[in-house]
Amino acid sequence: MTDASRLASSAYSQALELIASVEPRIAEATRQELVDQRASLKLIASENYASPAVLMTMGTWFSDKYAEGTVGHRFYAGCQNVDTVEALAAEHARELFGAEHAYVQPHSGIDANLVAFWSILAHRVEGPWLERAEKKNVSELTEEDWEALRKELGNQRLLGMSLDAGGHLTHGFRPNISGKMFHQQQYGTDPTTGLLDYDAVAAKAREFKPLVLVAGYSAYPRRVNFAKMREIADEVGATLMVDMAHFAGLVAGKVFTGDEDPVPHAHVVTTTTHKSLRGPRGGMVLATAEYAPSVDRGCPMVLGGPLSHVMAAKAVALAEARQDSFRGYAQQVADNAKSLAEGFLTRGADLVTGGTDNHLVLLDVSSFGLTGRQAESALLDAGVVTNRNSVPNDPNGAWYTSGIRLGTPALTTRGFGHDEFDRVAELIVDVLRNTEAGTTKAGGPSKASYALGDGVADRVKAASAEMLDKHPLYPGLELS
Numbered sequence: 001m002t003d004a005s006r007l008a009s010s011a012y013s014q015a016l017e018l019i020a021s022v023e024p025r026i027a028e029a030t031r032q033e034l035v036d037q038r039a040s041l042k043l044i045a046s047e048n049y050a051s052p053a054v055l056m057t058m059g060t061w062f063s064d065k066y067a068e069g070t071v072g073h074r075f076y077a078g079c080q081n082v083d084t085v086e087a088l089a090a091e092h093a094r095e096l097f098g099a100e101h102a103y104v105q106p107h108s109g110i111d112a113n114l115v116a117f118w119s120i121l122a123h124r125v126e127g128p129w130l131e132r133a134e135k136k137n138v139s140e141l142t143e144e145d146w147e148a149l150r151k152e153l154g155n156q157r158l159l160g161m162s163l164d165a166g167g168h169l170t171h172g173f174r175p176n177i178s179g180k181m182f183h184q185q186q187y188g189t190d191p192t193t194g195l196l197d198y199d200a201v202a203a204k205a206r207e208f209k210p211l212v213l214v215a216g217y218s219a220y221p222r223r224v225n226f227a228k229m230r231e232i233a234d235e236v237g238a239t240l241m242v243d244m245a246h247f248a249g250l251v252a253g254k255v256f257t258g259d260e261d262p263v264p265h266a267h268v269v270t271t272t273t274h275k276s277l278r279g280p281r282g283g284m285v286l287a288t289a290e291y292a293p294s295v296d297r298g299c300p301m302v303l304g305g306p307l308s309h310v311m312a313a314k315a316v317a318l319a320e321a322r323q324d325s326f327r328g329y330a331q332q333v334a335d336n337a338k339s340l341a342e343g344f345l346t347r348g349a350d351l352v353t354g355g356t357d358n359h360l361v362l363l364d365v366s367s368f369g370l371t372g373r374q375a376e377s378a379l380l381d382a383g384v385v386t387n388r389n390s391v392p393n394d395p396n397g398a399w400y401t402s403g404i405r406l407g408t409p410a411l412t413t414r415g416f417g418h419d420e421f422d423r424v425a426e427l428i429v430d431v432l433r434n435t436e437a438g439t440t441k442a443g444g445p446s447k448a449s450y451a452l453g454d455g456v457a458d459r460v461k462a463a464s465a466e467m468l469d470k471h472p473l474y475p476g477l478e479l480s
């Protein structure tokens with residue numbers, strides 16, 4: 001047992017004993033969550049396993065401190081230690097990503113995107129608007145000025161990738177606030193190849209003239225050329241915002257460099273910290289110096305008080321990501337995604353875009369006669385945790401879907417390599433081939449019910465257990 005495992009075993013065992021003395025059911029659910037995570041194939045592309053050091057950093061008295069404002073400029077007294085934590089997290093983020101500015105307060109990816117949107121509006125609209133109104137600062141604006149400004153803000157335009165092409169809800173999807181606060185249009189992917197068509201994005205941008213061009217994705221299995229996206233943004237006078245939540249770990253690990261690294265090309269980059277970056281649950285905004293002052297207004301503009309305990313954990317995770325070993329991890333995540341994709345293709349399964357060159361694979365399950373919902377449920381019965389996802393122009397909509405999204409960051413953390421991911425593809429195909437779509441009570445085709453063949457779940461769980469046992473989650477961590 002390593003020193004780290006010994007320390008974690010003892011710390012968690014004692015913490016759970018303390019929790020159990022107050023509410024034993026929470027202690028029990030916490031133990032059970034570890035048992036369940038250890039026993040399943042976690043393939044959700046947006047999940048990972050943070051280190052015990054990162055997890056423990058979140059469980060401290062920093063949780064009790066209010067710290068609205070920024071480092072050295074707080075609305076509360078007594079923030080000297082929060083200042084240390086926030087400054088360190090931001091420094092690690094700037095160094096790791098080569099960013100001019102880092103804002104580490106967002107509580108989630110959606111919050112990071114809201115900070116980015118409002119800071120872009122503040123920077124692009126409020127500044128020139130104040131000049132036109134011949135006012136020096138916001139406090140001088142009259143009620144009439146505000147009314148006119150609100151009208152102008154409401155008319156701002158955003159162009160982002162559509163949800164079914166792999167974009168995120170916050171990239172202008174109508175039911176999301178981003179689709180309401182902006183006049184939005186969406187770009188898709190080429191109907192034949194499933195790939196981004198930069199000429200089509202440029203044509204749409206020329207016609208629509210967005211204030212914000214959003215690049216980035218949560219279910220697109222390919223790399224993006226951010227230099228090209230910046231050219232498009234510059235040509236139409238847009239601000240380029242990149243949401244790298246899914247692939248931040250691949251940027252940090254230098255798998256995505258040059259034109260594929262968003263940081264040198266975008267004005268504003270947002271991310272979560274818990275996906276491929278393998279940190280605590282949270283968000284972050286990177287920006288050029290020009291956008292920094294408006295980004296720093298995130299709290300209290302759109303964020304509640306910063307979660308200082310999570311900012312501390314971000315600092316620990318970013319320090320981990322700056323270690324050389326993280327580059328090896330990130331490269332393995334991408335290599336494993338290729339192994340997974342090849343495993344599916346050699347067994348005749350359909351992949352959106354025909355493969356992957358990032359951390360995820362989007363499997364179209366319609367050739368198995370299933371919806372995404374049926375496939376997701378059958379896989380879960382067999383201990384394979386995935387999430388259903390739309391494919392481009394999905395006939396089954398965003399609830400039932402026709403796809404399954406699979407990612408490699410979590411199992412790569414456990415040590416899975418090429419052979420294991422090939423086997424994972426084999427097991428998934430086994431489940432899907434042996435699942436039949438069910439019928440509704442009225443006897444029509446159902447998009448939700450299904451029947452998994454006898455013995456399949458046990459067979460797949462046994463095969464998974466062999467691999468999982470070889471690559472334990474948190475090796476050496478034992479709870480007493």
Ligand code: DSN
Nearest residue numbers: 045046109168218246
């Ligand atoms: N929930 C994240 C994902 O799964 O991609 C994004 O919001």
